[in-house]
Amino acid sequence: MSRIAATICIIATLGIGTSFLFSHTKKFDAQEIVQDSSRAEKNYANFCAGCHGEKMDAFVDRRWKHGNTDKDLFKAIKHGYPDEGMPAFEKAFTDKEINELVEFMQKGIENIKRYEFSEPNKSNVYKHESLSIKLDTVLTGVDVPWGMAFLPNDDILVTERGGKLYRVSKSKKAVTIGGVPEVVAEGQGGLMDIILHPNFKKNNVVYLSYSKGKKTDKGVLATTAITRAVLKGNELVDHKEVFEAQPYSRTRHHYGCRLEWSKDGNLFITVGERGNEKENPQDLSRDLGKVHRIKEDGSIPADNPFVNTPGARPSIYSYGHRNPQGMAIHPKTGEIWTNEHGPRGGDEINILKPATNYGWAVTSYGINYNGQVMTKLTTKEGVSDPLLYWIPSIAPSGMAWVTGKRYKEWKNGLLVGSLRFKYLNLCTVENNKVIKQEILLKNIGRLRDVRMAPNGYIYVAVEKPTAAIFRLLPVKG
Template identity: 50%
Template sequence: MKAILLPVLIFWSLHLYADGYRLETVVDDIGVPWGMVWLDNGDMLVSSRSGEMHRINAEGKRTAIEGVPEVHTNNQGGLLDLERHPRYDVNGWLYLSYSSKEGEGKGSHTAIMRAKLDGNRLTDKQVLYKATPNTSSGRHYGSRIAFDREGYLYFSIGDRGDRDNNPQDLTRDGGKIYRLTDRGEVPNDNPFVDKEGAMPAIYSWGHRNPQGMAMHPLSGDIWIHEHGPRGGDEVNLIKAGANYGWPILSYGINYGGSEFAEAETREGYESPVHYWDPSIAPSGMTFITSERYPEWRGDLIVGSLKFRYLVFCEVAGDRIMSTQILFEDIGRVRTVKEGPDGYLYVATEDNGIIRIVPEES
């Protein structure tokens, strides 16, 4: 496994008010929105952490979706991410992550389900993965979902607040990125399929709580970001079998101010392509491909829960060269997606879902 030995620089964040763009409210008062996808007719589906799913049409009319799986609304747990199959127009499969009580132990753990939408009801529901064992901890479910160019399904499960046991143990769920086929099967070339005792769905390990995931539109690589402790939020490029070091390595410290990590980088472990200190509490990310934002194409947008803004990340190859702050105080950003109309949509916990529109539109 090749380590990244070059130091990762922290770039000063410059305030950018995005002259030439305005914000439009698509829908307000939607609780804690977590995932957004669009149906072929242009309607938007939004998952809310409280366990509700909404269908929103072009006029902003909201319809409740029935048949949503039972979720354990437990602090950070609930109905979480939402993604559509790359060939949704052919097969109609939707994918969702949520905190499920099913299985061994008290409490809940992250589950991945696929289902179809018949009118306003989820049908044909199939659980593809259920992490074990359950825990009463309400932290670090992870739960972001993305597909790669070959149609493989990636998802994150956080360390569930048990950093000393889960992230560095391949026999345990938690603190990992997972990879399955779209039907929930383990690919034969997953890195740990032949390792005795290892969870075969694991693709990478040593993660804390990844709540952002996106495929790079040119390379096809899967990028994630994950929450650090006090400081040390990371952006990582995911590689098969790679160990990202948590909690052995970290740029952060304990919330109480004490140090715990052995180092920041080390040979044999993957270093982040970027990190934030102080933490921004990142949530949601998307690469920009739309012609509506020509000066941003190919770059990355990340949401901040803590500071209630977006972060523009200038990307060159597999590195982040600089960051800039966009649209301060728009609310606790939970996710950001590029819609089929080419606009950027931002889901916030305070101000609903917002669309970024060029002034001339």
């Protein structure tokens, strides 16, 4: 059931203007489309959507096997690729109708191409409609910076996916911290997020999420794990494992791994479905494809939603997730907001509610990477619709609310990094709806993490080849 009507944002249809808005609160209605749209759109909805997904933009946003020129598309539709499961439509359509479909698809391809910004920014000033930004480079030379935490003295702890932890001082000198757990630095795995204990000033405790390996006779398996340790000088000591997702998997992707404290002092942990969407996200006896809630010592809060459900893992807070890699607590309401990677088309923003099913892989706006539909359902009784979804997929990572006084132009702003299109996405949120989006830091690089630091500045972590941590300085006037 949809408690929140889906606010749909199809950025592809709006091009690359600095600000764009396309949202409506109605759900997709095929009937309606059949009535008010062109013949090609109608034909797509009736003859193609069943296999390629309702959203043509998601279908065209993929690798092409047989080319995507007019000629290639015409040929595919007219004669099909029967061996691959693509039927021929020469009996169903006239050449004119096929050409209309080709034109319709080309528009979608064009929309997505316009998202791939080619011009790198040569200066360190980024002009935006709302507020321009000058970059202050805090750290370079890290391969894939993944998470950041800000110490009371303004030093920054930065994780590098490969397995290193750095402490960067105000003078921008970086030292490595010893005592980091051994990580499986393969695929999307490695050393991931870091967060300070709420009482860090007194106890010096930090939490690290990472991919942990286990040798078995079937080879090394891996899972999402969290260690709690004391930062003593430049060394992590007194490790205690507070979370270990079960079961271990053979795959090396979709670990999740974001960490965030709720206002009542519990630790929220995102765990991806490890690439097994059939077995994991909907099964409460497995930790994968879930968001978890634990106490600071790793024990289970008595009011967790599934503590009394036989067979369910007691740390589970919500389920039906794919790969959530952004999480931020709403500064006023204390609600937990997350973003997650969908398949092709269908990345999501959700507000987490206990015991709630977020749908993967029963419902999705996305399609499979090979262009075929994985689920026909975008909504279902018992499933929470996303607050917002992206087509094309931006590959969201990191999430932060804009607070404080430095960035007044971004009031009510929710920042999300885009790995795929290499920018910072600013969502303006009112009454729990995204009412506007703006593209910031166009083409800066794969943007992995964004944080609002206690000193009132926004920091972003960008992956190789840029590979840097930047502080965002507002440029006034």
